[in-house]
Structures are given as structure tokens and as C-alpha cells.
Amino acid sequence: MSRLGLVINPVAGLGGAMARKGSDESDIAARAAAEGRTPLAPLRADRALQAFRQTSDLPILAGPLATEGTTLTGPGAVHGTAEDTAAAVAAMQGKVDLILFAGGDGTARDICAANADGVPILGVPSGVKMHSGVFARSPERAGRMAAAFLADPQRRTEMVEILDLDEAERRAGRLSARLYTVARTPLDSSGARQNPKAGGTDLVGEMDAALASYVAGMAADTVYVLGPGATMMALKDRLGGGTLLGVDLAEKGRVVARDLDESALIARVDGRRVRIVLTVVGGQGFVLGRGNQQISARMLRAAGLPPIDVICGADKLAALQPQELTIDTGDPALDADLSGYWPVTVGPGRKQVMRVVA
Known part of the structure; x- marks a missing residue:
């Protein structure tokens, strides 16, 4: 047996x-x-x-x-x-x-x-x-x-x-x-298993312009939760600098807190207008649940399930197999609620809609 x-x-x-x-x-x-x-x-x-x-x-x-x-x-x-x-x-x-x-x-x-x-x-x-x-x-x-x-x-x-x-x-x-x-x-032919992480690409051209456009549109009355990764690091550099692997906060055009854990994030976003800004794990397609567990289900609920902005190069999205993004917050009910179709910023004034699954 x-x-x-x-x-x-x-x-x-x-x-x-x-x-x-x-x-x-x-x-x-x-x-x-x-x-x-x-x-x-x-x-x-x-x-x-x-x-x-x-x-x-x-x-x-x-x-x-x-x-x-x-x-x-x-x-x-x-x-x-x-x-x-x-x-x-x-x-x-x-x-x-x-x-x-x-x-x-x-x-x-x-x-x-x-x-x-x-x-x-x-x-x-x-x-x-x-x-x-x-x-x-x-x-x-x-x-x-x-x-x-x-x-x-x-x-x-x-x-x-x-x-x-x-x-x-x-x-x-x-x-x-x-x-x-x-x-x-x-052997997996259904996409049930994740791919190995793939390396990123240089942030030039349209993605660099997309980051500049995003910074220009940031609202003064909003606190921005900035996830980890090379794309996010380039965004943080435009806001005074942050951490590559950590989750940072920005408001009024500057990074104001760096490398926060779940508890600190909850304390800082309570009662505030919040937006979450994330990128995509290359090769895997994860947006939540890989390397950014500080942005937990508990934190998202404490912030009132704020809008989530995803910024990612079109070439990285095109390389994903299957062609979808994945979330894994640890809370199946929340993952189901968040699943659907999300717009992803791929260039200045350009968005690509991606299916998001748990």
C-alpha cells in the first residue's frame, strides 16, 4: 500500500x-x-x-x-x-x-x-x-x-x-x-506547484517612468505601505530611500518608517487612509505571501482592506506560467475575497489586468 x-x-x-x-x-x-x-x-x-x-x-x-x-x-x-x-x-x-x-x-x-x-x-x-x-x-x-x-x-x-x-x-x-x-x-501540468523564483530585469524605460508617475500621483493624506523587492526599492529611492527586503511606510512624498513588522504596521495604519504598494515575485507570480508576510491578513483587516496597487514590468508578467498572480495570506477566506482581476501598472498611464488566484 x-x-x-x-x-x-x-x-x-x-x-x-x-x-x-x-x-x-x-x-x-x-x-x-x-x-x-x-x-x-x-x-x-x-x-x-x-x-x-x-x-x-x-x-x-x-x-x-x-x-x-x-x-x-x-x-x-x-x-x-x-x-x-x-x-x-x-x-x-x-x-x-x-x-x-x-x-x-x-x-x-x-x-x-x-x-x-x-x-x-x-x-x-x-x-x-x-x-x-x-x-x-x-x-x-x-x-x-x-x-x-x-x-x-x-x-x-x-x-x-x-x-x-x-x-x-x-x-x-x-x-x-x-x-x-x-x-x-x-510532475505538475495544472499549475498547482509554483515555479522557482526568477531574477528581475533592469528598471529602465517604461518601468522607470511608471515609478516616477506613481510618485507624482501619491496623495498627501494617505500612508503608503511599500512592500519588498527590487521594483519597490527603486520606488523607495524616489522617496528618500528604504529597505530592499523590508516593508516600509511613506507619506507626503517621503519614506517615514523602515523595515516594520506586522505589529508596527498595524499601529501605524490604524485609523489612517492607506494604500498597499506591491510588486510581483519573478517567475512565481506571487503578490502576497512570499517575503512580505508582515502585510498579513490581520494587518490588511486592521487597515480596512485598503486598495492594493501592483507595479510590475510587462516582460515579467509575460514570462509567468500560468498567466496569473497568486495570493497566500494564510487566511483562505480573505484570499477568496481578494481573488479576481487586478490592474497592474506596467508603464506610465498603462495598466494590464491580471487574474489573481489563491
Whole structure:
């Protein structure tokens, strides 16, 4: 009988809303607990398993001894360190046909290092960045993909890149993803799995003019929440300078606060007229939920679900496969409400309408 292996990294994603740019710091769990934050990865894994159970009753092996269990509350179902992950993956060798894991790029690297038999793996997106192509675009899609793969006698797979941010470059304020290895993952022909992050293009010509036009049209009575990324950094430079990887605030034509976490954002936008300004993750199409978890469902609701402006070059949009943008705030109800069709600024006075999905 086919079996699914389950690995969860409970600290994955904790650093997102805390503006830590990742969750690799050794004290991240303690910091999160001090702020009253709940681990997100078990909740996202539970969403994936609920989707899995809609069509599959196959056994699930979890824990450092790879014992059978179908709930996240069973003994050993949750792991916290790279050593825990390696022990669980090692125990699953020869026992499972697919490893479903809840974590981020760092967890994917740890799993690949311990996966001696090359068991196919699939990620439930639960980290901060997730540049690798092994992740489904949402927990529900991960669960459905896992069920479909295990039900398919052919078990078709493909090799994808496992990427992660260069930590030295990140500390220096530069965004640079490194290729660490490749991994086997279920073949995807439906767009359920995200593509690896692609590099950006130079901000010249129409995009530079589009940023200038946007700045000229900023309202004096509005506070602007500016997301991370190279396009946003070019916008922030026109407003006095901000952070490449952080979420900053601007008003009256200047950046007034830099690298804010979720709590600070909520405090600063309360009772104000707000606009959110974001760009698109190259190659992946994500607008919310990848590297900008400070702009959380909680923050968006606190701000009264303000308008969201997306600025992105037409060439980057044209390269997306499938031709759509994706949101993953962690709140399925909000994601459903926000889905639809959004205008994207691609040049001065030029917009392109894109389908937005969860």
C-alpha cells in the first residue's frame, strides 16, 4: 500500500510577520513565543491534510520513527531542528512513496540532504521566502497534488531546483538566491506547484517612468505601505530611500518608517487612509505571501482592506506560467475575497489586468 510521509518544521514562517526575512535564527521560536505568536506550519500542514483526505485514505507516516499517524497532534508529528528533520526523513526511507513537508527553503534543503533514496518530495508552503520550485502554491493544492500523485500508478516526477537566499548577502541588504541542489517532485501540468523564483530585469524605460508617475500621483493624506523587492526599492529611492527586503511606510512624498513588522504596521495604519504598494515575485507570480508576510491578513483587516496597487514590468508578467498572480495570506477566506482581476501598472498611464488566484 502506498504511504505518505509527513514532516513539519514548526518554526518555519515565524520570522515573516516579525520582519526577520527568514526563520533561521536559533532564538526565533523564543522570540515568537514572547510576542504570543502561534506556529504557522502545523496549521498550514493541517489544511493540506484536510485536502488530502478529501480523496485519499492512504496511511500517513510521521515522526522520527516514521510511525503511522493521521493527525498533527500525534507523538512525534512535529519537528523543530535540522537534526529532527534529518532523523524523520532517514526513518522514512523505503517506507513512503512521497514526503510532504511543511516548511520553507531551509527545510527543503535539510530534507534533500537526508533523502538518500531520492523519495519524491512536495512542499506545503510555510516559510518566509520559498524560492524553490518544490512547493505547491497553497496548502490545499499541496494536499490535492499529494493525493493525486499517490493514486497515479505511473507516479510521474520531474527534477526541480532547490534554492535559498544567500544569508551573507541578505545580511548585507542584497537579495541573492543560490542553487543548492535539485530534487524529484510530482510532475505538475495544472499549475498547482509554483515555479522557482526568477531574477528581475533592469528598471529602465517604461518601468522607470511608471515609478516616477506613481510618485507624482501619491496623495498627501494617505500612508503608503511599500512592500519588498527590487521594483519597490527603486520606488523607495524616489522617496528618500528604504529597505530592499523590508516593508516600509511613506507619506507626503517621503519614506517615514523602515523595515516594520506586522505589529508596527498595524499601529501605524490604524485609523489612517492607506494604500498597499506591491510588486510581483519573478517567475512565481506571487503578490502576497512570499517575503512580505508582515502585510498579513490581520494587518490588511486592521487597515480596512485598503486598495492594493501592483507595479510590475510587462516582460515579467509575460514570462509567468500560468498567466496569473497568486495570493497566500494564510487566511483562505480573505484570499477568496481578494481573488479576481487586478490592474497592474506596467508603464506610465498603462495598466494590464491580471487574474489573481489563491
